[in-house]
Amino acid sequence: MSAPVFDTPRACEDAFYGAFAACDLGAMMGVWSHDAPLLCIHPGGLPVTSREAIARSWAGIFEGGGGVRFTLTDLRVVEAADVAVRFVHENIHHGPGLRAMAVVCATNVYVCESGGWKMCSHHASPGPSAGGIAGDAVH
Amino acid sequence: MSAPVFDTPRACEDAFYGAFAACDLGAMMGVWSHDAPLLCIHPGGLPVTSREAIARSWAGIFEGGGGVRFTLTDLRVVEAADVAVRFVHENIHHGPGLRAMAVVCATNVYVCESGGWKMCSHHASPGPSAGGIAGDAVH
Numbered sequence: 001m002s003a004p005v006f007d008t009p010r011a012c013e014d015a016f017y018g019a020f021a022a023c024d025l026g027a028m029m030g031v032w033s034h035d036a037p038l039l040c041i042h043p044g045g046l047p048v049t050s051r052e053a054i055a056r057s058w059a060g061i062f063e064g065g066g067g068v069r070f071t072l073t074d075l076r077v078v079e080a081a082d083v084a085v086r087f088v089h090e091n092i093h094h095g096p097g098l099r100a101m102a103v104v105c106a107t108n109v110y111v112c113e114s115g116g117w118k119m120c121s122h123h124a125s126p127g128p129s130a131g132g133i134a135g136d137a138v139h
Numbered sequence: 140m141s142a143p144v145f146d147t148p149r150a151c152e153d154a155f156y157g158a159f160a161a162c163d164l165g166a167m168m169g170v171w172s173h174d175a176p177l178l179c180i181h182p183g184g185l186p187v188t189s190r191e192a193i194a195r196s197w198a199g200i201f202e203g204g205g206g207v208r209f210t211l212t213d214l215r216v217v218e219a220a221d222v223a224v225r226f227v228h229e230n231i232h233h234g235p236g237l238r239a240m241a242v243v244c245a246t247n248v249y250v251c252e253s254g255g256w257k258m259c260s261h262h263a264s265p266g267p268s269a270g271g272i273a274g275d276a277v278h
Contacts (some may be wrong), residue, residue, distance in 0.1 A: 037215040039226050039246075046267050047226075047244050049215075076176040076188075078250060078259060080219035085248050087178050087186075087260065105186050107178075107246050107262040109224050111217060120217060121226065123246040125264045128185050 004030045005116035009077075009084035012110050012117040017070045017090075023062035029055050033118035036111045041123045043104050069093040082112035089127055103127035143169045144255035148216075148223035151249050151256040156209045156229075162201035168194050172257035175250045180262045182243050208232040221251035228266055242266035 004027075006012035012031055019027035032038060032054060040048045040057060048057050069092075076087040090104040109121035143166075145151035151170055158166035171177060171193060179187045179196060187196050208231075215226040229243040248260035 036217060037226075039215060041244060041264060044264075047213075047228075074186075076178060078175060078222055078248060080222040083217055083219040083222045083224065085222065085224060085260065087176075087262075089186075105180060105262075107248070107260065109217060109246070121224065121246065123226075123244075123262050123264070125180060125183075125262070 006031075006118070007116065009079065009086060009110040009117050012119055013086055013088075013108060016108070016119055016122070017072065021068055021070055023065040025055065025059055025062055028058050028062075031119050033111055033113060033120045035113050036118070036120035039121040039123065041125075043124045043126045067094065067098070069098055084110040084117070086110070090124070145170075145257070146255065148218065148225060148249040148256050151258055152225055152227075152247060155247070155258055155261070156211065160207055160209055162204040164194065164198055164201055167197050167201075170258050172250055172252060172259045174252050175257070175259035178260040178262065180264075182263045182265050206233065206237070208237055223249045223256070225249070229263070 004015065006015060015027065016031045019031060032051065038049055038051060038054060040054045042057060048054050071091040071093065072088045073091060074089040078085040086108045088106050088108065090106055092102045092104065094100050094102065104124050105127040106122060106124040108119060110117045111120050143154065145154060154166065155170045158170060171190065177188055177190060177193060179193045181196060187193050210230040210232065211227045212230060213228040217224040225247045227245050227247065229245055231241045231243065233239050233241065243263050244266040245261060245263040247258060249256045250259050
């Protein structure tokens, strides 16, 4: 299978959250850069910096996962020709009927390499309670 | 007083941690962009996005502060012509004799505007215990 090519940071971000929601480790690791220095911090977690350790961290999350849906709000973007930073609130709908919601704040960094965009950093931390969220969905 | 001009992301970062260590609110707010969308997440805290609220958040931190020193380690940098992302471990020496240490992981984003570099985002979260830190000081 050839590596996926993402034409924009937004396309790469869509694939990241799609893989996350689907608990698809192959798709998740297809999002991450092979060339740039990597960093992944899950909410409340410690930094993970190697590709192998990042894959293990997602595998652990996906083991207990399934049945979540993301709505992203409060997007802020800083973009240059080959680096993009996207700040989002991840509103994670989960549990029976997807009626529970957790909110996570994430700083996602993307780099353009070999003609396509890849993620090089995902820094996430616990966000405000669901009642504190304002803003329209962006994805 | 004219606004400070930082020729590089590193110079802006030095000023940021210098202002932090000195509890100097004027110097701190001289580091932050006037033009870009702003985001500041203190460790364990919620996102703060207006210049005024960011100033208030630092004022609150500085009220109880004083007598800290930073050593930055484990630097990772992603840079483009006008956006730079710098990931650091903040090793914060504090307390009597500066012998206590707290570690914070930060994703700092800088933008080049009006001829100089400014901070537009500081996303920090609790880091590993001091014993888990490896790497040489970078500042």
